[in-house]
Amino acid sequence: MKLFGHFIFISFGVLCILAHADTCVPVKYHSKVEEASTDNRIEMEVKTAWKENDFSKLDKLAAEYSSGQARTVSGNWKLGVFDTAVKNQLNIEWPSLWYVATLDSKKCKCSIPLAEKYDEADLRWEAIHKKILSWIQKYPDSKYAQICLAHYQSNRGWFYRGSGVSDEVPNHAWPKFREFINQSHQTLDSISWQGAPDPVWFSSMANIAISEQYSKEQLNSLLQRLYNEGSSYPDAYQIISLRFLPKWGGSYEELEKFAREAMKHAKDDEGAMLYARIYWSVDREIDGSIFMKTKANYPLVKKGFDDLLKKYPSYKNLNGKASFSCEVLDHPALQKTMKLLGNHVDRDSLKMGFDYCMRFLAEEPVYQ
Numbered sequence: 184m185k186l187f188g189h190f191i192f193i194s195f196g197v198l199c200i201l202a203h204a205d206t207c208v209p210v211k212y213h214s215k216v217e218e219a220s221t222d223n224r225i226e227m228e229v230k231t232a233w234k235e236n237d238f239s240k241l242d243k244l245a246a247e248y249s250s251g252q253a254r255t256v257s258g259n260w261k262l263g264v265f266d267t268a269v270k271n272q273l274n275i276e277w278p279s280l281w282y283v284a285t286l287d288s289k290k291c292k293c294s295i296p297l298a299e300k301y302d303e304a305d306l307r308w309e310a311i312h313k314k315i316l317s318w319i320q321k322y323p324d325s326k327y328a329q330i331c332l333a334h335y336q337s338n339r340g341w342f343y344r345g346s347g348v349s350d351e352v353p354n355h356a357w358p359k360f361r362e363f364i365n366q367s368h369q370t371l372d373s374i375s376w377q378g379a380p381d382p383v384w385f386s387s388m389a390n391i392a393i394s395e396q397y398s399k400e401q402l403n404s405l406l407q408r409l410y411n412e413g414s415s416y417p418d419a420y421q422i423i424s425l426r427f428l429p430k431w432g433g434s435y436e437e438l439e440k441f442a443r444e445a446m447k448h449a450k451d452d453e454g455a456m457l458y459a460r461i462y463w464s465v466d467r468e469i470d471g472s473i474f475m476k477t478k479a480n481y482p483l484v485k486k487g488f489d490d491l492l493k494k495y496p497s498y499k500n501l502n503g504k505a506s507f508s509c510e511v512l513d514h515p516a517l518q519k520t521m522k523l524l525g526n527h528v529d530r531d532s533l534k535m536g537f538d539y540c541m542r543f544l545a546e547e548p549v550y551q
Contacts, residue, residue: 210496211496212496212497212498212501212523212527213256213257213495213496213497213498213499214497214498214527215498215499215527215529217256217497218255218256218257218497218499221255221256221261221264222255222264225244225261225264225265225268226264226268226271228240228244228268229241229244229265229268229269229272230268230272232244233269233272236314236317236318238318238321238322238325238328239322241269241318241327241331242322242325242327242328244265245262245265245266245327245381245383246327248260248261248262248265249262249381249382249383252415254495256495256497257495257497257499257500258456258491258494258495258497258500260382260416260417260418262382262383262416262418263386263418266383266386269331269334270334270338273311273315273331273334273335273338274311274338274342275304275307275308275311275342276307277296277304277307277342281296281297281300281303282294282295282296282297283295283296283297283345283353293345293346293347293351293352294345294346295343295344295345295347295351295352295353295356296342296343296345298353298355298356301359304342304343308335308339308342311335312335315328315331315332315335316332318331319332326374326376326381326384327381327383329370329371329373329374330371330374330381330383330384330387332370333367333368333370333371333387334367334387336363336364336366336367336370337363337364337367337387337390337391337394339363340359340360340361340362340363340364340366340367340394341360341364341394343356343359343360343363344356344357344359344360348430364391364394364395367387367391367394368391368395371384371387371388371391379412379413380412380413382413382415382416382418382419383416384413385408385409385412385413385416385419386416386418386419386422388405388419389405389419389422389423389426390422392405392423392426393422393423393425393426393431396426396431396432397426402426405423406423406441406444409423409448410444410448415449415450417449417453417456417457417460420445420457420460420461421460421461421463421464422464423441424438424441424442424461424464424465425464425465425468427441428465428468428469430468435476435477435478436478438465438477438478439477439478439479439480441461442457442458442461442462442479443458445457445458445461446458452490453490455483455486455487455490456487456490456491456494457487458480458483458484458487459483459484459486459487459488459490459491459503460487460491462477462479462484463503463507465477465479466506466507466510466534472510472511472535473507473510474510474511481507481511481513484507485504485507485508485513485516488500488503488504488507489504492504498524498527498529499529499532501520501523501524501527502524502527502528502529502532502533503532504516504520505517505520505521505524505528505532505533505540506532506533506534506535508520509533509534509535509539509540509543510534510535512543514543514544517540517543517544518544521540521544
């Protein structure tokens with residue numbers, strides 16, 4: 184490979200820096216298998232501890248991941264992986280035949296339980312409730328046990344509501360939903376902290392902000408506390424960003440304002456990374472190109488992914504960059520990123536579709 188001036192050539196996982204060197208520095212991109220291995224290990228630890236009522240193990244893991252701020256190979260907090268794994272244990276098994284049938288299952292798989300099965304649901308939910316209460320009784324000083332009680336209450340509320348838009352929720356489901364979301368809110372409010380709250384408390388409150396459709400005043404109050412006390416936990420920002428979507432009563436102007444403000448409170452040099460992560464989360468909730476519908480700034484998103492890849496080189500992050508490059512039709516960026524990905528392209532992660540992106544690359548001239 185020839186080197187010209189001070190350009191940087193990127194090809195198939197090799198980064199060539201040409202300023203004062205005549206060598207190529209290999210860049211190792213971590214695979215999805217590595218990411219999945221970490222996630223699976225944490226999930227298995229959680230499942231085993233929950234099954235065996237090893238509450239001290241869960242408290243120990245929560246403290247470890249919260250204080251150490253350990254990351255996965257793609258830069259996600261292991262605390263987020265752990266907390267999601269715990270929340271997954273706080274759900275009940277529910278046969279598919281016990282959900283309300285929808286006339287058009289392709290339009291809405293709303294997962295709304297049949298009202299005549301509520302008694303059965305209550306029995307199953309109360310079994311989980313009893314287990315959490317035994318955790319709290321055994322370890323009354325455990326803050327994470329209290330957070331898990333709030334998780335359970337939130338999960339139970341959303342179970343009755345289902346996942347569809349509000350118009351598809353039966354009238355009889357709303358009181359159940361509001362009852363348990365209110366309980367979750369009260370549980371989180373009741374936790375007394377010495378110093379800043381646990382990072383997971385902020386992501387939990389972000390879910391409450393969505394569930395209760397916080398007013399602007401309520402949302403601003405939570406945001407100020409997040410900025411002042413929970414600024415280093417990106418998961419909370421990613422969840423709360425969903426509250427600014429129009430379907431939850433927000434606007435794209437408010438979303439952009441929030442993303443810009445979040446940058447100011449990010450840890451160290453991770454401002455652009457957080458901006459990119461926020462829109463990466465939001466992107467999954469919006470049909471079509473995010474840059475056509477929102478106020479997202481592509482150069483800033485691109486910088487965020489470049490910073491992310493420098494710090495956490497993984498194929499997951501590369502696929503994310505490829506998806507955004509395709510959305511905005513940035514041919515040079517997409518071409519370089521697809522070369523780096525090679526046979527690690529995750530077709531499902533390309534929002535506009537693999538074929539669409541490949542057609543775009545074929546139609547545009549390829550610059551060397």
